[in-house]
Amino acid sequence: MGDRTVVAxxxxxxxxRVASGQYTPGGLMPSVRQVADExxxxxxxxxxxxGRLESYGFVDAHRGKGFVIRDVRAEGGVDVYRRLFRLxxxxxxxxxxxxxxxxxxxxxxxxEALLAYTGSDRAVDPSELKADxxxxxxxxxxxDPDPHRMLRIELNLLRRLxxxxxxxxxxxxxxxxxxxxxxxxxxVDAYFAVSPxxxxxxxxxxxxxxxxxxxxxxxxxxxxxxxxxxxxxxVIARFEELSGAIPEVEKTVxxxxx
Numbered sequence: 001m002g003d004r005t006v007v008a009x010x011x012x013x014x015x016x017r018v019a020s021g022q023y024t025p026g027g028l029m030p031s032v033r034q035v036a037d038e039x040x041x042x043x044x045x046x047x048x049x050x051g052r053l054e055s056y057g058f059v060d061a062h063r064g065k066g067f068v069i070r071d072v073r074a075e076g077g078v079d080v081y082r083r084l085f086r087l088x089x090x091x092x093x094x095x096x097x098x099x100x101x102x103x104x105x106x107x108x109x110x111x112e113a114l115l116a117y118t119g120s121d122r123a124v125d126p127s128e129l130k131a132d133x134x135x136x137x138x139x140x141x142x143x144d145p146d147p148h149r150m151l152r153i154e155l156n157l158l159r160r161l162x163x164x165x166x167x168x169x170x171x172x173x174x175x176x177x178x179x180x181x182x183x184x185x186x187x188v189d190a191y192f193a194v195s196p197x198x199x200x201x202x203x204x205x206x207x208x209x210x211x212x213x214x215x216x217x218x219x220x221x222x223x224x225x226x227x228x229x230x231x232x233x234x235v236i237a238r239f240e241e242l243s244g245a246i247p248e249v250e251k252t253v254x255x256x257x258x
Contacts, residue, residue, distance in 0.1 A: 006039075006041065006045065007045060007048050007052060008052070010035070010039050010041070010049045011049045011052040011053055011056070012087065014029065014030075014049065014050075014053055014058075015058050015083060015087055016087045016090075018053075018058045018069055018072060019072065019073075019083075019084050019087045020087075020090075020091065023069050025069050025070060025071035025072075025074075026068065026069060026071070027068070027069050028065070028066045028067065028068060028069070029050060029053070029059050029066065029067040029068075029069055031066060032046045032047050032050060035049060035050065050067050053067065054067065056080070056083055057070065057072065057076055057077065057080045058070060058072055058080070058083075072084060078173070079176075081098070081180070082176065082179060082180040082183070084098065085098045085099070085102065085180050085183075085184065085187075086180075086183050089184065089186070089243065092240075092243045092244040092245035095243050095245065096236075096239060096240045096243055096245035099187060099190070099236065099239045099243075100236050102177055102180055102181065102187075103232050103235055103236055103239075104232075105173070105177060106174070106177045106181075106232075107229070107232045109158075109162075109170050109173060109177075110158055110174075111225065111228055112170070113158055113161045113162050113165065113167065113170065114158075114161070114206065114224075115221065115225075116165055116167075117161045117164065117165060117210070118206075118210065118215060118216065118221075119215070120164070120165060122164075122210050124160050124161065124164045126207055126210065126211055128160065129157060129203075129207055130207060132153050132156060132157050132160075133157070133203045133204060133207065135153055136150055136153045136154065136196075136199065136203065137200045139153075139196070140195075140196035140197050140199065140200050141197070145196050147189055147191065147192045147196070148182065148185075150192070150196060150199070151178075151181065151182065151191055151192075152178075152182070154199065154203075155174065155178040157203065158174060159171055159174065159175070162174065186239060186242040187239060189238070190235050190238040190239035190242060191235055193231075193234040193235050193237070193238035194231060194234060
């Protein structure tokens, strides 16, 4: 069923059924025997699979009753949302809605970090930031840029800024968001809806501002916020295309007017 273990693959299949509503919240999951029979497994393995679903936060175990399905969309935390997003990819419209929420949260954290760091004492050694940006540029100009690696670098840059600002909670949320995105290839590719070179140029421009004696003007900050918002709109639109949330006819119109 995949490149991982049988336990992980079957647990994901059952979790997908919960996420899609095939299994109703409040109802019982198939029993150990039923899981073993359906997937041609021994009962010990089936028990491990249901236990893993519990660890995912998709079911609650009740002695003498079995595993009760949770309302994961209403009750789930960040880890559950992460798994729901990955499992939602066969349902493009659901995946697109979830990705829009992810991007909105990431945009808020990233924009706040960049603006706050611009107005702070800027405690990070610029050479540390430049080393990451140099690596980003090397990848961007390569024959076959690796978007997965590039996104990891950009997340690390934001992580450095949040650490310097003392924004531990935002850093934790950003880390979780990063994990959600990096698990889904379409989400990673969507973050490069614009040329990778533009990512490099923006980071170099920010470092130049941070190294200067005078910060940006109010007009420049407002322009940056507008451009940042437009970029994230492109990211969401690109994901909709890659995931199949936009029908082929709409893709053609979008490409003609972009």
